[in-house]
Amino acid sequence: MSAALMAGPAPQEPLKTQQKCIAIFALLCCFSVLVALIFSSVEIWGDVEDGITEENCCSDCSIELVENIPDDLFLPKDGRPHLPLSAGFHILLDQAKHSVEVVSPAWSLNPWDLETTPSTAKQGQLLFQRLLSLKSRGVKLKIASSLTNSAELKTLAAHNAEVRFINMTALTRGELHSSFWIVDRKHIYIGSADMDWRSLSKRKELGLVLYNCSCLALDLHRVFLFYWQLHDKDYIPSIWSKRVTALYGRHDALELQLNSTEASAYVSTSPELFCSKDRTRDVDAIYQVIQSAKTFIFISVTDYLPLVSRSFRGTTSTRYWSHIDEMIREAVVLRGIKVHLLISFWKKTHPLTFNFVTSLKSLCMQLHNCSFEVRFFSHKEQKEDVEHGLNHNKYMVTDNGLYIGNHDWVGSDFAMSAGVGLVVKMTNSPTDRGVTILEYVKAAFERDWRSRYAKDLQVNRDQQGKYRHLLQKRIHMEPKEENKWNDPLPL
Ligand SMILES: *[C@@H]1O[C@H](CO)[C@@H](O)[C@H](O)[C@H]1NC(C)=O
Ligand SMILES: *[C@@H]1O[C@H](CO)[C@@H](O)[C@H](O)[C@H]1NC(C)=O
Ligand SMILES: *[C@@H]1O[C@H](CO)[C@@H](O)[C@H](O)[C@H]1NC(C)=O
Ligand SMILES: *[C@@H]1O[C@H](CO)[C@@H](O)[C@H](O)[C@H]1NC(C)=O
Numbered sequence: 001m002s003a004a005l006m007a008g009p010a011p012q013e014p015l016k017t018q019q020k021c022i023a024i025f026a027l028l029c030c031f032s033v034l035v036a037l038i039f040s041s042v043e044i045w046g047d048v049e050d051g052i053t054e055e056n057c058c059s060d061c062s063i064e065l066v067e068n069i070p071d072d073l074f075l076p077k078d079g080r081p082h083l084p085l086s087a088g089f090h091i092l093l094d095q096a097k098h099s100v101e102v103v104s105p106a107w108s109l110n111p112w113d114l115e116t117t118p119s120t121a122k123q124g125q126l127l128f129q130r131l132l133s134l135k136s137r138g139v140k141l142k143i144a145s146s147l148t149n150s151a152e153l154k155t156l157a158a159h160n161a162e163v164r165f166i167n168m169t170a171l172t173r174g175e176l177h178s179s180f181w182i183v184d185r186k187h188i189y190i191g192s193a194d195m196d197w198r199s200l201s202k203r204k205e206l207g208l209v210l211y212n213c214s215c216l217a218l219d220l221h222r223v224f225l226f227y228w229q230l231h232d233k234d235y236i237p238s239i240w241s242k243r244v245t246a247l248y249g250r251h252d253a254l255e256l257q258l259n260s261t262e263a264s265a266y267v268s269t270s271p272e273l274f275c276s277k278d279r280t281r282d283v284d285a286i287y288q289v290i291q292s293a294k295t296f297i298f299i300s301v302t303d304y305l306p307l308v309s310r311s312f313r314g315t316t317s318t319r320y321w322s323h324i325d326e327m328i329r330e331a332v333v334l335r336g337i338k339v340h341l342l343i344s345f346w347k348k349t350h351p352l353t354f355n356f357v358t359s360l361k362s363l364c365m366q367l368h369n370c371s372f373e374v375r376f377f378s379h380k381e382q383k384e385d386v387e388h389g390l391n392h393n394k395y396m397v398t399d400n401g402l403y404i405g406n407h408d409w410v411g412s413d414f415a416m417s418a419g420v421g422l423v424v425k426m427t428n429s430p431t432d433r434g435v436t437i438l439e440y441v442k443a444a445f446e447r448d449w450r451s452r453y454a455k456d457l458q459v460n461r462d463q464q465g466k467y468r469h470l471l472q473k474r475i476h477m478e479p480k481e482e483n484k485w486n487d488p489l490p491l
Contacts, residue, residue, distance in 0.1 A: 052185050052186070052214045052218060053218075054215070054218065054247055057214040057215035057217075057218055058186070058212055058213065058214045058215060059213070059214075059215040059216075059254060059255065059256035059257065060212065060256070060257045061210050061211065061212055061213035061216070061256055061257060061258055061259075062210070062211045062212055062213075062258070062259055063208060063209070063210050063211075063213075063258045063259060063424075063437045064083050064088065064208070064209045064210075064211070065082050065083070065206070065207075065208060065437060065440045065441060065444065066082065066083050066084065066085045066087075066088035066189070066191065066206070066207045066208070066209050067082045067083075067084065067085060067204075067205065067206050067207075067444065068084065068085040068086070068193065068199060068200055068201070068203065068204065068205040069204055070201065070202045070203065070204060070379075070388070070389050071120075071201075072389070073204060073379060073389055073453070074451075074452070075447055075448065075451050075453075076447060076450070076451065078443040078444065078446070078447045080439075080440055080443055082440070082444070083209075085191075085193055085199070085200060085205055085207060086123045086126070086127065086200045088189065088207070088209045089127055089181075089189070090127075090130065091209070092181060092183045092187055092189060092209065093130050093131075093134070093183075095183055095184065095186075095187055095211070096134065096137070096139045096183045096184060097139065097184055098139060098140065098184050099139060099140045099141075099142065099182075099183070099184060099185070100131075100134060100139060100140070100141050100142070100181065100182075100183050101141075101142045101143075101144075101181065101182040101183075101221065101224050102131075102141070102142070102143050102144075102180075102181050102195065103143070103144045103145070103176070103178045103179060103180055103224065103227060103420075104143075104145065104178075104179050104194050104195035104196075105146070105175065105176050105177050105178070105179060105194050105406075106147075106194040106195060106196040107145065107147060107150045107152040107153050107195050107196075108124075108150075108152065108195070108196050108197060109124035109125060109127055109128035109131075109152060109195055109196065109197050109200075110124060110125050110128055110152065110197065111124065111197050120197075120201040120202060121197045121201065123197065123200035123201060124196070124197025124198075124199075124200050124201070125197070127195075127200065128152065131156060131161070132155070132156065132159050134161075135159050135160040135161075140160075140162070141156065141160070141161040141162070142161070142162045142163075142164075142224075142228070143156065143161055143162070143163045143164070144163075144164050144166055144224065144227040144228055144231075145163060145164070145165065145166065145176070146165070146166045146167070146168045146175065146176035146418075147165075148165065152195075164227070164228055164230075164231040164232075165231060165232055166227055166230045166231070166418075167230075167232070167233070167234055168417070168418065170233075170234035170235070171230065171233070171234070171235070171236055171273070172271055172273055172274075172416045172417070172418070173310070173311075173416055174271060174412075174413075174415075174416030174417035174418065175416075175417045175418070176417065176418045177406045177407055177413060177417045177418060177419040178223075178227070178406050178418050178419050178420045179191065179192070179193060179194055179195075179406050179420075180220060180223075180224075180406075180420055182217050182220055182221050182224055183217075184217075185214055185217045185218055185221050186211070186212060186213065186214045186217050187209070187210065187211045187212070187213065187217065188209070188210050188213060188216060188217050188220050189207055189208070189209050190207060190208055190220070190404060190406075190420060190421075190422050191205060191206055191207015191208060191394075191404060192205045192206055192207060192392045192393050192394045192395075192406070193205040193207055193392070198387055199392070202387065202388045202389065202390075203387055203388075203389075203390050203392045204389065204390065204391045204392055204393065205392050205393065206300075206393045206394075206395060206404075206441075206444060207404070208404055208422065208424075208437070210258075213256070215247075215248075215254050215256065216248075216254060216256065216265055216267070218247060219246065219247040219248055219254070219266070219267050220267050220420070222243065222244050222245070222246065222247065222276070223244075223267060223269055223279075223420055225243055225244050226240075226244045226274065226276055227418075229241070229244070236273050236274075240276050240277065244276040244277075245276055245277040245278055245279075246266075246267070246275075246276060246277065246278040246279035246280070247278075248265070248266040248267070249266050249268075249278055249279065249280040250266065250268075250280045250284055250285060250288050250423070253265060253266045253423070253425070254266060255427075258424070258436065258437055259436070259437070261426065261427075261428070261433050261434070261436045262426070262427035262428055262433075263424055263425060263426050263427055263436075264424075264425050264427065265422065265423060265424045265425070266280060266285070266422075266423055267279075267280075267420060267421070267422055267423075268280040268281060268282045268284065268285035268405075268420070268421040268422075268423060269281070269282060269418070269419065269420050269421070270282040270283070270407065270413075270414045270415075270417070270418065270419050270421075271414065271415055271416055271417065271418065274418055282405055282407065282414055282419060282420075282421045283323050283324065283414055285403055285421050285423045286324060286327070286396065286403055286405075286421070287323075287327055288423065289396060289398060289401045289402070289403045289423055289425075290327045290328070290331055290396075290398075291327075291331075292398070292400060292401060292425065293331065293337055293398035293399060293400065293401070294337070294398075294399050294400065295337065295338065295398075295399045296337060296338040296339070296340070296398060296399055297328075297331060297337055297338070297339045297340070297396060297397075297398045298339075298340045298342070298396065298397050298398070298442065298445040298446075298449070299339070299340065299341045299342065299395075299396045299409070300342040300343075300391065300393040300394070300395055300396075300445055300448065301341075301342075301343055301344075301393065301394050301395075301408045301409045302343065302344045302346075302390065302391060302392055302393070302394065302408045303343065303344065303348070303349065303350065303353065303408040303409070303410050304341065304343045304353055304356065304357065304408070304409045304410070305350050305352065305353055305356065305408075305409070305410045305411065305412075306320060306321045306322060306323075306324060306325040306356055306409075306411055307319065307320060307321055307350075307352070307410070307411050307412065308321040308411035308412050308415045308416075309412050310412075310415075310416070319411075321411025321412075321414075321415065323411075323414075324409055325356065325360070328341075328360060328372075329360065329363060332360070332363055332364065332370060332371070332372045333363050333364070333367065333370060336369040336370065338371040339371065339372045339373070340373050340374075340375070340445075340449060341357065341360075341372070341373070341374045341375075342374075342375050342376075342377055342391070342393075342445070342448060342449055342454060343357070343374065343375075343376060343377065344376065344377050344378065344390060344391045344392075345376035345377065345378035345455070345457075346378060346390055349376075354457065357374045360372050360374070361373075361374060373456070374456075374457075375449060375454040375455060375456055376454070376455050376456075376457055377391040377448060377451075377453050377454050377455075378453060378455065379391075379453055389453075391448065391453075393448075394406060394407060394408055394409075395441065397438060397441040397442050397445055398438075399430065399438075400425060400426050400429075400430075400438070401423065401424060401425040401426065401438070402423070402424050402437070402438055402441055403421055403422070403423050403424075404421065404422050404424075405419055405420065405421035405422070406419035406420055406421070407419040407421075424437065424438075426438060
């Protein structure tokens with residue numbers, strides 16, 4: 001019968017074809033939903049190394065503070081020898097057996113385009129060579145980057161590195177500030193340094209390396225996987241694989257041991273669009289650390305600016321971004337917590353920084369139990385290189401916790417740019433826990449705070465005068481360079 005129907009030009013035929021089409025379409029829909037479900041729940045990438053999972057991961061970690069202190073910066077020794085940053089990177093590479101995953105805002109380990117003395121650039125070149133040689137040891141190098149035309153990335157890609165491009169302009173109109181390493185999904189680095197030779201020579205950097213810490217590495221790897229899957233996309237998918245869901249956060253931090261001390265930790269990210277399911281935002285992580293401080297909060301960042309500037313079609317709108325500013329105000333005025341803010345005074349310091357920190361300082365007027373102090377870290381200005389001796393640190397340490405991130409405390413960065421933070425909180429009171437990573441970071445802060453490079457602008461009238469001058473000049477110039485808060489200005 002059906003044959004007859006099909007053969008003859010029956011009047012029902014158009015209807016039949018339509019029904020068929022609908023049936024096929026419905027089937028296709030079911031099928032694609034099924035495929036989507038399978039893909040989202042099953043590990044299709046099949047790159048689980050050593051079978052490390054949330055169930056069998058290691059949380060008995062060892063933690064180390066790594067710093068780069070430029071040679072000509074004379075900082076008093078605080079009695080605790082820190083591992084140099086470059087040594088930290090080499091130890092991580094020594095440990096690598098399967099994979100090294102790197103995210104960095106910059107790739108300029110070889111100062112090809114700069115006239116520098118070879119000695120200061122040596123560490124960067126050395127690190128680059130070691131990354132190139134990973135291939136010969138059978139170690140896979142994976143890099144997520146927002147750079148489109150980096151010669152170093154091309155070279156690394158030619159040596160078997162897998163490089164994926166993230167178009168930050170299309171995704172958030174921001175930049176990629178994230179800087180971290182994951183080695184074998186066991187060891188991690190997070191801190192202020194980029195894959196830039198300056199980070200290993202003339203810029204002052206601070207970071208943390210955690211060894212044998214696969215639980216935390218697994219979670220940081222999920223952030224990496226998130227970046228990995230943004231490859232060449234110009235939108236952020238609304239549905240994500242379960243494999244990028246956060247494992248830990250501010251409400252369920254990972255309980256771990258850091259050099260045999262009880263602690264908890266989690267990874268945070270920004271901007272909000274980059275927070276996959278259950279992932280804590282950087283601002284919320286900072287809030288939690290400030291909230292739980294009992295006696296002091298020491299903050300060291302290059303820039304502090306509670307403003308968000310967005311430019312769209314040639315016009316820029318700037319708004320006050322209150323989040324961190326109000327957390328600090330509350331801690332200082334209502335909870336009597338001692339806050340020290342160390343920021344850099346350099347060519348790219350936004351002139352309004354001075355107004356915002358003065359405003360914070362004035363809060364303590366006429367209050368007895370109130371302490372907010374700000375100092376500006378500045379090295380002798382080098383005409384040819386503004387980054388020379390720059391304090392590039394981005395962290396906060398309190399009496400019971402620390403936050404180390406990739407962003408300066410600038411509203412626009414948190415709102416639009418990609419970054420990662422790590423929160424570490426100590427479970428026991430200072431007397432019960434002995435010397436921990438907190439004491440190391442605190443000692444590094446106090447060393448910088450008391451150094452000759454940290455200046456109180458209130459005292460130093462000269463500099464203040466210069467700052468006023470700079471401020472007037474900048475405000476005068478603003479209409480012309482609206483969307484360039486960070487443009488260097490000749491001092
Ligand atoms: C990134 O996205 C922007 C905006 O969508 C586009 O103009 C640009 O060409 C993209 N860049 C690359 C390298 O794809
Ligand atoms: C990591 O753990 C392994 C095996 O337990 C140990 O041999 C190694 O020394 C540890 N590494 C560090 C840096 O603590
Ligand atoms: C200052 O505040 C702290 C914390 O609230 C409190 O422990 C201390 O007793 C206060 N000191 C004075 C002099 O009020
Ligand atoms: C933790 O232990 C490692 C390895 O023993 C050591 O190098 C490091 O300095 C220790 N870190 C702290 C904060 O004590």
